[in-house]
Amino acid sequence: MTQPSLHPFTWWLWAIGLAVAIVRFDSTWFTLSCVGVVMVVVFRLRDDAPWAKSFDWTLKLSAWILGIRTIIGVTIGVPIPGTELFRLPVLPLPTWMPGIRIGGVVTWERLSSSLSEGLLICSIIVILGAAASLTSPHRLLRVLPIYIYEFAVAVVIATSVLPQLVGSVQRIRLAQRLRGQNTRGFRSWKRVAIPLLEES
Numbered sequence: 001m002t003q004p005s006l007h008p009f010t011w012w013l014w015a016i017g018l019a020v021a022i023v024r025f026d027s028t029w030f031t032l033s034c035v036g037v038v039m040v041v042v043f044r045l046r047d048d049a050p051w052a053k054s055f056d057w058t059l060k061l062s063a064w065i066l067g068i069r070t071i072i073g074v075t076i077g078v079p080i081p082g083t084e085l086f087r088l089p090v091l092p093l094p095t096w097m098p099g100i101r102i103g104g105v106v107t108w109e110r111l112s113s114s115l116s117e118g119l120l121i122c123s124i125i126v127i128l129g130a131a132a133s134l135t136s137p138h139r140l141l142r143v144l145p146i147y148i149y150e151f152a153v154a155v156v157i158a159t160s161v162l163p164q165l166v167g168s169v170q171r172i173r174l175a176q177r178l179r180g181q182n183t184r185g186f187r188s189w190k191r192v193a194i195p196l197l198e199e200s
Contacts, residue, residue: 008135011130011131011134011135012131012135014131015038015127015128015130015131016131018034018038018127019123019124019127019128021034022034022120022123022124022127023120023124026120028116028119031119031120031123032119034123034127035123035126035127038126038127038130039059039126039130041130041134042055042130042133042134045134046133046134053133053166053167054129054132054133054166055129055130055132055133057166058125058126058129058130058132058133059126059129061125062122062123062125062126062129063122065118065121065122065125066115066118066119066121066122067118069114069117069118069121070111070114070115070118072114073110073111073113073114073115073117073118074088074106074110074111074114075088075102075103076100076101076102077100077101077110078100078101079101079104079105079107079110080107080109080110080113081107081109082107082108082109082110083107083108083109084105084106084107085106085107085108085111086106087103087104087105087106088103088104088106089103090102090103090104091103
């Protein structure tokens with residue numbers, strides 16, 4: 001579906017407004033519903049452009065961050081009393097680090113606190129990633145004030161390189177599959193590198 005012709009700042013204002021609302025309300029259900037709405041909007045309205053495909057990578061990055069934040073929050077930190085779920089081996093720490101522990105009792109309250117904090121971080125990343133995938137960086141450059149134009153050009157180049165490289169790798173690997181070449185394993189990346197350098 002083609003997205004309506006909107007001002008380039010529209011999606012960014014929408015995303016910033018949602019991010020502020022998520023932080024202010026601090027509700028897990030509200031956060032999850034906002035992320036769900038954002039995903040539906042992006043998958044329905046994004047174009048077939050390199051920057052539009054960056055949203056898939058944003059979702060993968062957010063999933064990794066949520067997992068890492070939850071593991072760190074459960075294993076390291078200040079103990080939170082509550083309903084015990086399981087116990088981890090305790091790693092002793094120096095005396096100048098009182099109150100902090102690695103391992104020990106994992107409570108439901110500690111797990112839910114770590115999950116909600118990680119979800120808050122990931123939801124903001126997903127929402128801002130949605131704005132980036134729905135907005136053409138070239139259109140955004142045209143409407144920016146002149147005094148931040150050079151900075152904006154640098155940001156657009158930096159954020160456009162990765163999606164374009166991903167698109168190039170996908171095209172090269174598709175062409176190799178059509179030729180009957182093996183596209184799995186480390187050796188296949190050697191055959192991708194030279195065409196990728198030529199294209200870039």
